[in-house]
Amino acid sequence: MVEAQFNFPDLIDKLSSRMVAFLNTELDIANIDSVLASNTLQKMQLNYLTSLISLEGSVKMFVALSYDESLFNEVFVRYTAELTLEDDEQEESMIDSAGDIVNIIVGNTLADINDNNKKITMSPPIVITAAKQIGCRRNSLVYRTHLITQYGVVDVYLIDCLIQDRL
């Protein structure tokens, strides 16, 4: 059984820890509260901006970070603080920043995963705005950790697609 090889609750914990560490050490956003993950969701309730990556190895899954507007704006300002951005670069820069961060969180987390030395490939990130929810098929498991900062919230999602194309 492929699903026996992967510990999804452990993975959502690792992803959430990486996200907290990134906010803390890279962006100096501290005092983050984490609300227990859930695996009983049938849909992802999306916030202002969501960045998403798919992973393929022995199993296929998706990871998403969904920010509310106030937190993402703060994250963007801090992430690009040392860069000079022209006015016409703002929109692309916001998309790229969201993509960079999910790429870093997911990619770094892969260092913590021992999947019997099988290669896990990451898709390029996708950034979604103006969407409200993504529905998942009945047998998918959607894990979520709700991270609360002084600037707003970000939800870390892990969607376990036991069969391809479930999402």
Place this chain on the structure above:
Amino acid sequence: MNNLRFMVVDDSSITIKKITQLLEQIGHSVICSCKTGADALTYYRQYQPDMVTMDITMPDMDGISATQQILSIFPKALIIMVTAHGQEQMVIESIDAGAKGYILKPIKADKLADMITQVYEKYKS
């Protein structure tokens, strides 16, 4: 080690800016950048940089394939993978493809400088 001329390959404009800024901080210059693996070979041929930073995950052609293509034509190319992908298997695959080093994002200036020095000292011709 003199000021080296770099090519930066990454599909994120923000990451290109960040790497460029770090390279300039540590005394190097970026002579070209591109956002796809396919462009990397074209730009390498045109600019002949001293060293390349290469992302792995890109939309059209991944960084490992781009590295193989560049090295098939320019076997002395010095390519450092700069990527978020931390899985050991991916590091091995990158080195097998001919990359001379591997740095994990988020990038720190000191680690980048150390890797550049290591690669330059080991492979300079």
